[in-house]
Amino acid sequence: RIVMLNGAFVDAADAKISIMDRGFLFADGIYEVSAVLNGRTIDNAPHLARLDRSLKEIDIPNPYSTEEWIGFQNELIARNGLTEGTVYIEVTRGVAEREFTYADDLAPTVVMFTQPKSIVASKLAETGAKVVTVPDLRWARRDIKSVALLPQVLAKQAAARAGAQEAWMVDEDGFVTEGASSSAFIVTHDGKLVTRPFTRTVLPGVTRLAITALIAETGLVLEERAFTVTEAQAAQEAFFTSASTFVAPVASLNGTPIGPGKPGPVATKLREIYIQKALAA
Numbered sequence: 001r002i003v004m005l006n007g008a009f010v011d012a013a014d015a016k017i018s019i020m021d022r023g024f025l026f027a028d029g030i031y032e033v034s035a036v037l038n039g040r041t042i043d044n045a046p047h048l049a050r051l052d053r054s055l056k057e058i059d060i061p062n063p064y065s066t067e068e069w070i071g072f073q074n075e076l077i078a079r080n081g082l083t084e085g086t087v088y089i090e091v092t093r094g095v096a097e098r099e100f101t102y103a104d105d106l107a108p109t110v111v112m113f114t115q116p117k118s119i120v121a122s123k124l125a126e127t128g129a130k131v132v133t134v135p136d137l138r139w140a141r142r143d144i145k146s147v148a149l150l151p152q153v154l155a156k157q158a159a160a161r162a163g164a165q166e167a168w169m170v171d172e173d174g175f176v177t178e179g180a181s182s183s184a185f186i187v188t189h190d191g192k193l194v195t196r197p198f199t200r201t202v203l204p205g206v207t208r209l210a211i212t213a214l215i216a217e218t219g220l221v222l223e224e225r226a227f228t229v230t231e232a233q234a235a236q237e238a239f240f241t242s243a244s245t246f247v248a249p250v251a252s253l254n255g256t257p258i259g260p261g262k263p264g265p266v267a268t269k270l271r272e273i274y275i276q277k278a279l280a281a
C-alpha cells in the first residue's frame, strides 16, 4: 500500500513518524475522510473546506492549497487502484520537544492513505443498523474534527460488544447529539425529518449537509432541533449519515425496533438518490 507522508508517496511500511509528534503525544491534530466511488471523491469540496476550518480553529497553518490536496488525493487513489472506499487525511501540529505550548513555526505532519470499502453494496443498508446509546463524553468543541477520538473509540467498542454497529451519543439533558462517527436523523410520524442544528455540540457532517439539501429538493420537511432517545425509539424511522456509510437506516435503538424494525422508505429513498447523484457527478 502506498501512503502519503509530508508530500512524499511511500510504501506504508516505510512511512515513519517521530514519537515526539504532537499528534501522538497530545492528539494535537485534525483529520478528514472523503468517500471514493468509481475512483472519484464524493462531496470532496466541503470535506477540504472543513479540513481548512478545523486547522484554523486549532491554529495549525494549512500546509497545502485546495488544488494541492486534490492532487495528493487523486494520486493516492490512482497509485492504490482504489475504486470504492475512503481517502483519509490527518494533519498534526508537528514534531517538537514535549511541552504543552508550541512554537508558531512548527512544520505540520501530514499523513494520507486510502482504505477500500464497499459503501454502495452494504449489509447495513439492507438490514438496517442496530444502534445503542452511550453518554457523550467528548469535549465542548465537537464541531472540530479532532483526532482526540478516545470517547468515540469507547463508544464504538461498547456498541460492538452489544452487537450493534453504531453508538448514538447522548448529552446531559437526554438529547442525542450524533453518532460516534455519523450524524443522526429521525423521521416523525407526520413525515418530518429531524436532526440537530450545527452548533459546537456536533460535527458539521458533510453528508448530513448534502442530505438536508436533498430533503429540501424532494419536498420533504426538515426540522433542525435536538431529539431525545425516547422520541427516537417511538419515531417512524431513523437513520444516520457519514462519508463512509452515506445514508444508513437504523433498525433498532437500544434493542427497541424503530418503525417496522427494518430500513424505512424515507431512508431508503434518500440513500438511493444520494448514490445516484454521487455516481452522476
Ligand code: PLP
Binding pocket: 033, 178, 179, 180, 181, 182, 183, 203, 204, 205, 206, 207, 208, 241, 242, 243, 244
Ligand atoms: N459526526 C461525527 C462525530 C463523525 O466522526 C462523523 C464522521 O466521521 C460524522 C458526524 C459524519 O460526517 P461526514 O458526513 O462529514 O463524514
